[in-house]
Amino acid sequence: MTGKLEEMIENLKDIVGEEWVVTKREYMESYLRDETPDALRPSAADDLILVKPSSTDEVSQILKAANDMRIPVFPVGGRTGLVGGCVPTERGIILSLERMNKIEVDRENLMAVAEAGATLGDLIKAADDADLFFPLHPGDEGAQIGGLISTNAGGVRAVKYGVMRNYVKGVEVVLPTGEILNLGGMLLKTLAMISCI
Ligand SMILES: Cc1cc2nc3c(=O)[nH]c(=O)nc-3n(C[C@H](O)[C@H](O)[C@H](O)COP(=O)(O)OP(=O)(O)OC[C@H]3O[C@@H](n4cnc5c(N)ncnc54)[C@H](O)[C@@H]3O)c2cc1C
8 A cells, every 4th residue: 555545544434434445355356346347347447445434424524535545536336337337446445335325204294215325125125114116127226225326327217207317306515625515305314315106
């Protein structure tokens, strides 16, 4: 690791706690690839840090620190993409939001508030438990809300029900500078308000 990344490791430990900063390659192997066929997938870089924040505030602090030090950040979701989009191709930080996986369904308003690291499978189950139906299904229920939104996922049901953007009523986003924006509908906590039918 270069000096800059060594310094960043300490910053990240201060932000999220030591146990959520991974530097050993053998513990981050599954974060270096997605479902792209081996022959087509780009290779991951050598010097990487994997960090797992638990809140929007921590994400904001991470992005601000990385931006100040000009260190690239690679957000990963469920790593089900088929175009290598989440593969960390340069030295830098892999940002996984898997700990941010809460979902609250508002049955009366046919809405849900889902954190970015919740999976499609989690959302389908939460809707089902509330006697509702979340129709989007791109094929792999391990995909996360953040990944579904950033790729505007579709799938075979898109012909009848539309694509992910049709179900997003509001988002909380963190810009690369660390600034937090709330856009769209009534936001109760991190992330997206999703409409269920
Ligand atoms: C069997 C199979 C079938 C599929 N069928 C379809 C299909 O029919 N239609 C379709 O659209 N897709 C399909 N996919 C692809 C994939 O499931 C979708 O693109 C899905 O939306 C990716 O979500 P993910 O969480 O796995 O994202 P990842 O693969 O982890 O990442 C995808 C991109 O999103 C970015 N990203 C992830 N999380 C965040 C975040 N929180 N904030 C900012 N950026 C983020 C990553 O940096 C990357 O650029 C299929 C995949 C499989 C394996």
